[in-house]
Each structure stands twice: as C-alpha cells, then as structure tokens.
Amino acid sequence: xxxxxxxxxxxxxxxxxxxxxxxxxxxxxxxxxxxxxxxxxxxxxxxxxxxxxxxxxxxxxxxxxxxxxxxxxxxxxxxxxxxxxxxxxxxxxxxxxxxxxxxxxxxxxxxxxxxxxxxxxxxxxxxxxxxxxxxxxxxxxxxxxxxxxxxxxxxxxxxxxxxxxxxxxxxxxxxxxxxxxxxxxxxxxxxxxxxxxxxxxxxxxxxxxxxxxxxxxxxxxxxxxxxxxxxxxxxxxxxxxxxxxxxxxxxxxxxxxxxxxxxxxxxxxxxxxxxxxxxxxxxxxxxxxxxxxxxxxxxxxxxxxxxxxxxxxxxxxxxxxxxxxxxxxxxxxxxxxxxxxxxxxxxxxxxxxxxxxxxxxxxxxxxxxxxxxxxxxxxxxxxxxxxxxxxxxxxxxxxxxxxxxxxxxxxxxxxxxxxxxxxxxxxxxxxxxxx
Amino acid sequence: xxxxxxxxxxxxxxxxxxxxxxxxxxxxxxxxxxxxxxxxxxxxxxxxxxxxxxxxxxxxxxxxxxxxxxxxxxxxxxxxxxxxxxxxxxxxxxxxxxxxxxxxxxxxxxxxxxxxxxxxxxxxxxxxxxxxxxxxxxxxxxxxxxxxxxxxxxxxxxxxxxxxxxxxxxxxxxxxxxxxxxxxxxxxxxxxxxxxxxxxxxxxxxxxxxxxxxxxxxxxxxxxxxxxxxxxxxxxxxxxxxxxxxxxxxxxxxxxxxxxxxxxxxxxxxxxxxxxxxxxxxxxxxxxxxxxxxxxxxxxxxxxxxxxxxxxxxxxxxxxxxxxxxxxxxxxxxxxxxxxxxxxxxxxxxxxxxxxxxxxxxxxxxxxxxxxxxxxxxxxxxxxxxxxxxxxxxxxxxxxxxxxxxxxxxxxxxxxxxxxxxxxxxxxxxxxxxxxxxxxxxxxxxxxxxxxxxxxxxxxxxxxxxxxxxxxxxxxxxxxxxxxxxxxxxxxxxxxxxxxxxxxxxxxxx
Numbered sequence: 001x002x003x004x005x006x007x008x009x010x011x012x013x014x015x016x017x018x019x020x021x022x023x024x025x026x027x028x029x030x031x032x033x034x035x036x037x038x039x040x041x042x043x044x045x046x047x048x049x050x051x052x053x054x055x056x057x058x059x060x061x062x063x064x065x066x067x068x069x070x071x072x073x074x075x076x077x078x079x080x081x082x083x084x085x086x087x088x089x090x091x092x093x094x095x096x097x098x099x100x101x102x103x104x105x106x107x108x109x110x111x112x113x114x115x116x117x118x119x120x121x122x123x124x125x126x127x128x129x130x131x132x133x134x135x136x137x138x139x140x141x142x143x144x145x146x147x148x149x150x151x152x153x154x155x156x157x158x159x160x161x162x163x164x165x166x167x168x169x170x171x172x173x174x175x176x177x178x179x180x181x182x183x184x185x186x187x188x189x190x191x192x193x194x195x196x197x198x199x200x201x202x203x204x205x206x207x208x209x210x211x212x213x214x215x216x217x218x219x220x221x222x223x224x225x226x227x228x229x230x231x232x233x234x235x236x237x238x239x240x241x242x243x244x245x246x247x248x249x250x251x252x253x254x255x256x257x258x259x260x261x262x263x264x265x266x267x268x269x270x271x272x273x274x275x276x277x278x279x280x281x282x283x284x285x286x287x288x289x290x291x292x293x294x295x296x297x298x299x300x301x302x303x304x305x306x307x308x309x310x311x312x313x314x315x316x317x318x319x320x321x322x323x324x325x326x327x328x329x330x331x332x333x334x335x336x337x338x339x340x341x342x343x344x345x346x347x348x349x350x351x352x353x354x355x356x357x358x359x360x361x362x363x364x365x366x367x368x369x370x371x372x373x374x375x376x377x378x379x380x381x382x383x384x385x386x387x388x389x390x391x392x393x394x395x396x397x398x399x400x401x402x403x404x405x406x407x408x409x410x411x412x413x414x415x416x417x418x419x420x421x422x423x424x425x426x427x428x429x430x431x432x433x434x435x
Numbered sequence: 436x437x438x439x440x441x442x443x444x445x446x447x448x449x450x451x452x453x454x455x456x457x458x459x460x461x462x463x464x465x466x467x468x469x470x471x472x473x474x475x476x477x478x479x480x481x482x483x484x485x486x487x488x489x490x491x492x493x494x495x496x497x498x499x500x501x502x503x504x505x506x507x508x509x510x511x512x513x514x515x516x517x518x519x520x521x522x523x524x525x526x527x528x529x530x531x532x533x534x535x536x537x538x539x540x541x542x543x544x545x546x547x548x549x550x551x552x553x554x555x556x557x558x559x560x561x562x563x564x565x566x567x568x569x570x571x572x573x574x575x576x577x578x579x580x581x582x583x584x585x586x587x588x589x590x591x592x593x594x595x596x597x598x599x600x601x602x603x604x605x606x607x608x609x610x611x612x613x614x615x616x617x618x619x620x621x622x623x624x625x626x627x628x629x630x631x632x633x634x635x636x637x638x639x640x641x642x643x644x645x646x647x648x649x650x651x652x653x654x655x656x657x658x659x660x661x662x663x664x665x666x667x668x669x670x671x672x673x674x675x676x677x678x679x680x681x682x683x684x685x686x687x688x689x690x691x692x693x694x695x696x697x698x699x700x701x702x703x704x705x706x707x708x709x710x711x712x713x714x715x716x717x718x719x720x721x722x723x724x725x726x727x728x729x730x731x732x733x734x735x736x737x738x739x740x741x742x743x744x745x746x747x748x749x750x751x752x753x754x755x756x757x758x759x760x761x762x763x764x765x766x767x768x769x770x771x772x773x774x775x776x777x778x779x780x781x782x783x784x785x786x787x788x789x790x791x792x793x794x795x796x797x798x799x800x801x802x803x804x805x806x807x808x809x810x811x812x813x814x815x816x817x818x819x820x821x822x823x824x825x826x827x828x829x830x831x832x833x834x835x836x837x838x839x840x841x842x843x844x845x846x847x848x849x850x851x852x853x854x855x856x857x858x859x860x861x862x863x864x865x866x867x868x869x870x871x872x873x874x875x876x877x878x879x880x881x882x883x884x885x886x887x888x889x890x891x892x893x894x895x896x897x898x899x900x901x902x903x904x905x906x907x908x909x910x911x912x913x914x915x916x917x918x919x920x921x922x923x924x925x926x927x928x929x930x931x932x933x934x935x936x937x938x939x940x941x942x943x944x945x
Binding site for chain 1: 467468469470471473474475476477834937938939940942943
C-alpha cells in the first residue's frame with residue numbers, strides 16, 4: 001500500500017513543482033491615500049508628512065477556485081480539528097487552482113522634500129499557484145481502484161517563488177500632474193516553475209499493473225533539489241540571508257492627474273522587471289513510460305524473503321528526473337492599475353478602479369469604492385467589484401491616526417475575513433509613524 | 436499514509452498558516468476511505484528454474500528437445516599400479532651367501548598369483564660390497580642374468596689388491612639400473628659371482644652384499660594375477676527430494692550408470708557388494724540386477740595398446756534391474772561399494788601388462804530423466820515478510836492469476852506466520868478440486884496447452900489485521916501429475932513454466 005502512496009506522493013511532489021508567475025492584486029488598498037500601502041501601488045501617492053516611517057505590515061491573499069476554502073478543508077469536530085478531504089474532493093472541478101500571495105513589508109522610510117518625495121523600503125514577497133486536476137486529489141485520497149481499466153491524468157503544476165525587494169521610489173508634482181518611478185533591486189530566495197506537466201496513470205484490470213506516462217519538466221532555484229527519489233530536498237523555510245546570487249531589477253511607474261478640484265485620475269504600472277536565477281538552479285525532466293507489474297520474483301519460490309514494498313530504485317525508474325544545471329530568467333508579472341477618484345465633499349470620496357495583469361485575463365478586476373472620513377483621524381471605506389471571476393467581492397478599508405501612529409487595513413472580500421467562506425481571502429494591514 | 440498527510444498538510448496549509456491565526460497543531464485527517472489497487476508480484480518460473488534451484492550437487496542437463504534430466508555423480512574411485520604391486524621390499528640388503536644366490540618373488544612382496552614375464556625398470560640403483568680375508572690380491576666377476584640390457588646380462592668385474600691389511604674391500608655404490616629389463620620367473624633374481632685368487636683358485640667370500648634401491652618398474656608384462664582388490668565405496672546424495680513433504684514418483688526411465696576408464700592391460704571385472712537406494716523416509720532398498728551378481732567386465736587395452744585407456748559404461752535401467760520400483764520411494768541417496776577382480780577367467784596363459792601409470796577409475800552416476808507416470812509431491816518454503824506498512828486496512832482482496840504450462844497440477848497454500856512460525860492465517864488459493872489444473876498433455880505425454888486460473892480471496896479488517904503482524908510467509912506447493920487414478924505419462928520440458936501474478940486491492944480507512 002505504501003507503494004502506491006509513494007507513487008502518488010512522488011506524483012504530488014511533481015505537483016508542487018509547477019505553474020506560472022502571478023502577482024498580487026489589491027483593490028481597496030489603492031484608495032488608502034496617504035499610507036505607504038497606497039504609495040506602494042502608485043508611487044505618485046504623495047507623502048503627507050515630512051518623514052514617514054514604514055513599520056512592518058503584511059499583505060496576504062489566498063484563493064481557490066470553485067469556492068473551496070480552507071474552511072471547507074478544516075473543520076472543528078468537538079475538540080478535534082479535522083482535515084476534511086472527502087468533501088473537498090467532491091467540490092473540486094476538473095482543473096483547479098490554488099493561489100497564495102504573501103508580502104511582508106519589513107521596514108521603510110519616506111521623506112518629503114521640497115521638490116519631490118522619496119521613499120526607501122524593503123519587502124519580502126512570496127507567491128505560489130498550484131494547478132491540479134481533480135483526479136490527482138481523488139487518486140491520493142480515494143485511491144486508484146476507481147480507475148481500474150482507465151487512464152487518468154494527474155499532472156499538476158506549480159509556480160512558486162520568493163524574493164526580497166529593495167526599492168527607492170521618487171515622485172514629483174508638476175502642477176496638476178504627478179509623476180513617479182521606483183527602482184527595485186530584487187534578490188531571489190527560491191523559485192520553482194513547471195514547464196511540462198503531463199502525467200497519467202493507468203491501472204490494469206489484470207492484477208492492477210500500473211502504467212505511468214510522464215512528460216514533466218520543471219526548473220528550480222534553491223527550493224527543490226532532487227538527486228533521486230530517496231534524496232528530495234524541499235526547502236520551504238524563509239531564508240535568513242537577505243541577498244543571494246539571484247539578482248534582478250524591476251521598475252514601477254506612476255502618474256496622477258488632478259483634472260479639477262474634485263476629480264483625480266491615476267495610473268500605475270508595477271513590476272516591470274525580471275530575476276536571473278543563478279543559485280542552485282537546475283532543470284528536472286521526467287519523460288517516458290513505465291509499467292510497474294509488481295516485483296518480478298521469478299525466484300518467488302526460490303528466494304529467502306519477500307517484501308511487498310516498492311523499492312526506491314523502482315520509483316527512480318518511474319520518476320527518473322534528469323537533472324541538469326540551468327540558469328534561467330523569469331519575468332515578474334506586470335500589473336496595470338487605472339483609477340479615478342471623485343471628492344464628493346469633505347467627507348465622502350468615490351472611486352473606480354480597473355486592474356489588469358499581463359498573465360491572465362482572469363486576473364482582471366474592476367470595482368467601485370466609497371470612502372468616508374469620520375474625522376481627520378479616521379477613514380472608513382468600502383468597495384465592491386468583480387474579481388476572481390466573481391462579483392462576490394465586498395471590501396472594507398480603514399485608516400486611523402493615533403498621534404504619530406498610522407494604522408490601516410484593507411480587505412477586498414470582507415466576507416471571507418469574518419466567515420468560513422475563505423476561498424477568496426485577501427487582506428492587508430500596516431503600521432507607520434508620521435512626523 | 437503519514438508521509439502523505441504531512442505532505443498535504445504542509446502543502447495545502449503551509450501558506451495558510453502564515454495568513455491565519457488559527458492553530459492547527461492538533462490537525463487530524465478526517466475519516467475517509469480510499470481503495471488502492473496495485474500489483475504485488477509477477478513470476479515466470481520455468482521448470483528448469485525450479486529444478487536447478489532445488490539442487491546443489493548435481494547437474495541438470497537439458498537435451499535438444501528440452502528434456503530435463505537430473506544427474507548426480509558419485510566420487511571418482513581410483514586404483515593405480517602401485518596398488519597392485521611394487522618393490523617395496525627391495526631395499527633390504529641381499530646377503531649373497533654363495534656364489535649362486537636366488538631371490539624369490541615373495542621377497543619382493545609380489546602376489547603369488549602374478550606371473551611376471553618381464554619388468555622394465557624405470558629407476559633403480561645397485562650397490563655391491565664384498566670383502567675378503569685372504570691376504571692376496573683377488574678378482575671378482577659378478578652377474579645377475581635376469582637383469583638384461585641390450586641383450587646382455589648385468590655383469591660387473593672388480594679387482595682388489597692386498598696392501599698388507601685385511602679384510603680386503605671392494606664393490607660399487609649406486610650404479611644406475613634404469614633401462615634394464617628384469618626377465619621374470621622364479622627365482623626373480625639370481626646373483627652369480629666368481630672370486631678368483633691370483634693362482635686361479637675360486638673362493639667363497641665371507642661377505643657379499645647386493646642392495647637394490649629405488650627399484651621402480653615402468654612396464655610389467657605377464658599374467659598379472661587374480662587377487663581381488665578394493666576399489667572403494669561411496670554415497671551419492673540426491674537433494675532434489677530434500678524438501679518433499681510427501682509423495683511418490685514413478686520415473687519413466689531412471690538409470691544408474693557405471694563409468695570406468697582402465698589402462699591396465701588385463702581383464703578386470705567390477706564387482707558390486709551392493710547398490711542401495713536410501714528413501715526420503717530412510718528406507719533402504721537394494722538394486723537387483725544380474726550385473727550385480729555376475730560383475731561387470733571392464734574393457735582393457737591389448738598388448739598393442741600400451742598407454743591407452745579403454746572406457747567402459749554400464750547402465751542399470753528398467754530393463755536390467757528393478758530401478759524404477761525402488762526409486763519410487765523418492766531417493767535421498769544411493770550407496771554402493773565395489774571391488775576389482777583381475778583376470779576373472781583365471782587363465783594363466785593370458786598375458787597382460789601394466790605400466791607404472793596404469794589406473795582404473797570408476798564413477799557412478801544417477802540419472803533421473805524428468806518423465807514419468809506419477810509425480811505427487813509437495814514442497815514447502817519459508818520467506819520473511821513485512822506487512823507493517825499496510826496501516827488502517829479495512830478490507831483487502833488478493834487476486835491471483837496462474838497460467839500453468841507444466842503437466843503438474845498445482846496447489847498453492849499460503850500461510851502467514853509469526854516469527855516463531857506459528858500460523859496466523861492461511862490463504863487457500865484453490866479451486867473446487869483443490870488444484871490449479873495441470874497443463875493438458877497428449878497421449879504421448881507432451882504438453883498441448885495451458886491451464887489458467889483466476890482466484891480471488893477477500894480479507895476483512897480483522898483478518899487482515901492478523902496477517903499484518905506476520906513475519907513469515909509459508910508457501911506449500913503441491914504438484915501432482917493427475918487427479919485421477921489412471922496413470923498418465925507426462926513429459927517435462929525445461930521451457931515449461933508456471934506464470935503467476937498477484938494483485939491486491941486494499942481499502943484503507945483514515
């Protein structure tokens with residue numbers, strides 16, 4: 001039995017190793033004017049104070065298609081916390097994706113000079129997107145008996161990367177026009193990306209011989225190292241070092257135009273750049289057909305011992321990854337924000353936003369926003385829009401000032417925060433000091 | 436399963452941990468059932484594989500028709516010329532007490548039945564020492580007429596001068612005799628000498644000693660006796676049936692073969708004291724044959740074939756012995772003892788020869804061609820097994836497919852046992868006749884088809900939990916040529932095989 005587990009785990013290992021670069025997308029934070037979050041999304045967002053200290057903050061985003069959330073997976077049963085797999089499988093679509101973004105804004109400072117604004121900041125960014133067929137989950141959690149006599153595709157893919165981002169942003173106002181730019185030095189921590197994800201399993205009706213076909217390829221830097229099935233290293237920990245040999249540069253550009261006293265339009269392009277991965281970079285390729293018929297024990301009656309366990313060399317034969325050193329370059333996912341804001345009165349401001357990523361049309365979102373300033377020290381906003389192929393996106397954001405302390409937060413889907421419907425979880429919270 | 440769980444938890448929730456305040460330290464997998472199907476083993480074991488791996492001290496031969504034959508060879512029993520006779524006593528000094536002195540065959544320990552015509556010496560030295568107590572010069576002429584070289588008898592003359600001291604000594608030490616022929620007869624050696632004083636007077640010397648050393652013959656001819664001598668005894672172990680639990684066997688044409696090579700140039704019979712078959716139950720049965728009673732005449736080279744070896748083969752088979760009957764017990768050993776009887780016709784006029792390198796070699800062989808009428812036996816083997824990784828099994832189903840090309844019905848009984856061989860459970864994979872049928876054969880016993888069988892046996896959780904603790908798997912394999920009482924000749928072939936493969940469906944609860 002552990003034979004099949006190992007087979008499937010190996011397949012799943014394939015699965016955690018593939019995908020396409022995606023980027024973070026935020027709707028409400030774009031409208032948090034005067035915070036370092038807003039300036040992160042549009043470098044022309046002016047500093048309000050002469051000196052602003054960016055204290056740690058986080059952005060997180062988690063999304064699974066077909067309204068599957070962690071709440072579906074994790075259930076409380078009395079004192080027990082249950083990983084509820086069966087129901088999840090039933091809700092899966094034929095092809096599924098699971099995306100997680102995480103950004104840590106560690107520290108930064110913004111300085112308002114007489115003629116321009118400048119800021120320095122450091123972020124750590126993490127992104128993973130898993131795409132997997134329903135059959136993979138069914139194979140693992142329900143077994144392959146249901147597929148006897150059938151060929152089932154289970155090849156998953158993953159895009160997974162982590163990097164540090166050190167940036168300098170400058171913005172300047174020219175009358176009603178504000179322009180800005182940011183240069184970002186990128187230091188890659190780790191990267192895995194699938195290029196080919198064909199894998200299928202056929203279970204024969206005879207004695208359940210397993211035939212596996214693979215045409216699988218992925219590249220990795222640091223995160224995964226495979227020197228055989230018995231020697232798979234997955235380094236998921238965030239590295240403590242802040243610099244590596246994986247260097248890159250990216251740029252952000254922003255513009256804002258004050259059309260009149262009430263209307264302002266703005267545009268921002270983020271993450272125009274790439275990382276060249278040089279450190280512990282390898283390409284892994286598994287390509288071939290393999291049939292496992294059990295142990296060929298021609299000496300079944302003649303040998304001294306029988307072990308009904310798959311041997312590592314069998315797995316090696318099935319998933320014979322050919323490893324070859326290979327430097328590679330990955331482009332970040334460029335993003336475009338287009339927004340307009342209308343200052344209805346001193347308290348109320350309305351906005352609209354359109355977001356496009358260069359990766360997939362499905363990453364497009366658009367929405368409207370309304371913010372109300374209850375006082376100079378407290379602002380509350382809501383936004384509603386189409387995001388993640390869904391109109392079920394009601395967001396909430398706030399900004400509050402406590403003396404020199406700025407606290408802000410945003411979510412594009414408040415329902416996911418306060419309920420178990422966390423299939424589309426999104427949020428940011430941050431802290432700063434203003435002088 | 437634990438690896439899978441860890442991997443999934445890590446993978447699916449890893450990032451979620453970073454974005455959630457919920458603690459999942461005590462996360463458990465919810466109840467669900469998974470059923471996996473996987474192949475366990477496949478095997479294609481030919482009859483040749485089965486047989487060759489069951490025997491150590493034998494040769495398995497396969498003829499061009501694929502006929503399998505077990506060959507068990509015994510030790511090589513051998514006798515050389517030195518075992519017939521040698522000049523072992525020739526080192527004793529010959530005290531020649533008169534001018535004519537004879538040495539008999541017996542003095543050289545040559546068996547009395549041997550009538551040697553001549554011996555050609557390969558090595559040998561002669562030492563002659565004499566002394567005289569007469570104070571005069573003396574001349575000694577010595578001859579051994581039986582020692583002939585180039586037609587001339589061995590002759591030696593000595594001259595000793597008196598130098599005012601007595602006794603007067605003379606002689607020769609270690610003169611080479613190689614190349615001399617000893618003309619046979621009785622006496623074997625005659626020493627003649629004349630001791631002559633200056634005035635012509637012949638005297639008898641007070642001491643005249645001849646010593647023959649390293650006397651070895653290279654060739655001997657004559658009537659070389661009829662004294663029986665032991666060739667040897669041996670036991671041939673037959674391990675093929677060691678693992679038989681039970682059974683009878685009826686070989687179609689078993690054989691015990693005597694093979695001899697002989698370079699002695701005289702008639703020689705191999706006489707068996709007996710050939711006994713020791714059965715697997717310890718029973719002892721004697722081979723009955725006229726050849727045992729009368730002896731087996733071995734071929735020999737003629738006088739014109741000196742140096743050549745003549746081979747003799749004699750086969751005890753179903754036509755000249757009761758071998759088929761006594762091998763039916765399932766032999767574990769064959770014991771035999773034999774001696775050699777030269778010139779069994781006792782014709783003193785027959786002439787033969789032997790050389791110093793003459794040798795008789797005898798070897799026995801048991802040949803068991805694997806054809807027969809009745810084979811009913813069972814083999815038992817034990818293997819270590821570890822099913823500990825089969826956790827949380829709710830149900831299991833073994834599926835065994837067997838394709839039998841061997842003309843033996845096959846019954847497999849698989850038992851799971853603990854480390855002390857206590858049986859925990861038995862997997863009885865058998866049909867209603869308790870056998871996976873033998874491959875069908877024609878009237879001549881040749882296989883004409885394949886017998887296939889698919890057997891499925893289910894285990895529930897309780898039953899599987901028991902065998903999960905098994906440390907040994909005991910496999911009892913019973914073979915039988917037929918399930919009926921009618922004898923059916925079957926012919927085995929090296930390429931005939933039993934193809935077996937087993938799969939397992941297992942339902943796991945998590």
